[in-house]
Amino acid sequence: MKKRKIVLAVTGASGAIYAKLLLDKLTSIQDQFSDLGxxxxxxxxxxxxxxxxxxxxxxxxxxxxxxxDFYAPFASGSAQYDTMIICPCSMGTIGRIANGTxxxxxxxxxxxxxxxxxxxxxxxxETPYNLVHVKNMKxxxxxxxxxxxxxxxxxxxxxxxxxxxxxxxDRILDLANFEINAKRWKE
Numbered sequence: 001m002k003k004r005k006i007v008l009a010v011t012g013a014s015g016a017i018y019a020k021l022l023l024d025k026l027t028s029i030q031d032q033f034s035d036l037g038x039x040x041x042x043x044x045x046x047x048x049x050x051x052x053x054x055x056x057x058x059x060x061x062x063x064x065x066x067x068x069d070f071y072a073p074f075a076s077g078s079a080q081y082d083t084m085i086i087c088p089c090s091m092g093t094i095g096r097i098a099n100g101t102x103x104x105x106x107x108x109x110x111x112x113x114x115x116x117x118x119x120x121x122x123x124x125x126e127t128p129y130n131l132v133h134v135k136n137m138k139x140x141x142x143x144x145x146x147x148x149x150x151x152x153x154x155x156x157x158x159x160x161x162x163x164x165x166x167x168x169x170d171r172i173l174d175l176a177n178f179e180i181n182a183k184r185w186k187e
Contacts, residue, residue, distance in 0.1 A: 020057075148171060
């Protein structure tokens, strides 16, 4: 079986905890993919440091690409990356993807994933949505993207913020077809 190739982008939306916990879980299931390329926007790193009081985004074992590196393998469909997750995903990023503005590697990689009919998972944390947000998300859904708002669930009776945020992370990993241990409804 061919191992998966994943792109993870982290943008400047609030919700760095989701990116951190997602990276933690991906680190624990590395046997399920052959490659994971990371892209952080400048704002993503600033917000991570502000919200989480650390710079642990530097501690993960995955290759990081700069937002202006159009030589990254996933800037082309021929590299056959099959899944891209943008978590958290700013509304600015959603708008640029929806309108085909490939002005950095995050947007270019998302464009490639969509044009190759592969899996793009967008995790907006914004609230409330305005009509522009909804129209851009509708455009991306019609183009084949999956919008998974960072809306935690409570049926697992989370005891702390990490457990609450993990309800979203587990949903993202389910959508990406990873095999994970997660709390399931009525289990």
